[in-house]
Amino acid sequence: MSQSETAVRVIKKYPNRRLYDTETSAYITLADVKSLVMEAQRFIVQDAKTGTDLTRSILLQIILEEEAGGVPMLSTAMLEQLIRFYGHAMQGMMGSYLEKTVQAFIDIQGKLAEQSRGLYDSGSFSPEMWSQFLSGQAPMLQGMMGNYLEQSKKLYVQMQEQMQQQAKQMMGAFQAPPAKK
The missing domain is CATH 1.10.287 (Helix Hairpins)
Structure with a gap:
């Protein structure tokens, strides 16, 4: 297994909402992050200032965009049921x-x-x-x-x-x- 296969790619999120890929030294979009997911590449999104892990919130943003465009995968009833499980x-x-x-x-x-x-x-x-x-x-x-x-x-x-x-x-x-x- 090569070093690049085991290394986790770090993406930094800046206060201006821009995402910076430290591996490619370039700003990327949510579509680029989605591509990383589709390619099964391991990555973490961190707040550029605090280092807080923001990966889940970025993934949820991608799901939100996918649900808003095209044919949604999650029905309203299913989303309501999921919400009811929080705190349960x-x-x-x-x-x-x-x-x-x-x-x-x-x-x-x-x-x-x-x-x-x-x-x-x-x-x-x-x-x-x-x-x-x-x-x-x-x-x-x-x-x-x-x-x-x-x-x-x-x-x-x-x-x-x-x-x-x-x-x-x-x-x-x-x-x-x-x-x-």
Whole structure:
């Protein structure tokens, strides 16, 4: 692994809202930061004055711009539900649940891409072969989605069990000591 693969790229954010890429010694835009994300490059955005980590707020800005233009990925109802989880006892678990769910979806997408690899490269791919490929995809997709839903269900059940354990521990702390005889 080369040094550039392990190094985290530092982007400084100045009070005038400009972003400065210390690796390229140039000012960049949010679109450039989005490109870094799409290329899976590791980076951190820091306040130029204080060094405070601003990466999450910059990523949220990118999501906001993406949601405002084109076709939104997050529905109003979903955003409302997410907001309701802030300050809720399950807030920490919800983040982990969403992260694992998205990772499961990415894994399914990767498996599908792996299975379809070579179909587009082959010059001798006939319509009959394409038809066979598509007919085989439906059961495979059903299986993968079933696995995805099963993983999602297991994660949710684990979250519920953790909440029950936490509630029991909390209630145990509030119990009155046994009466002396």
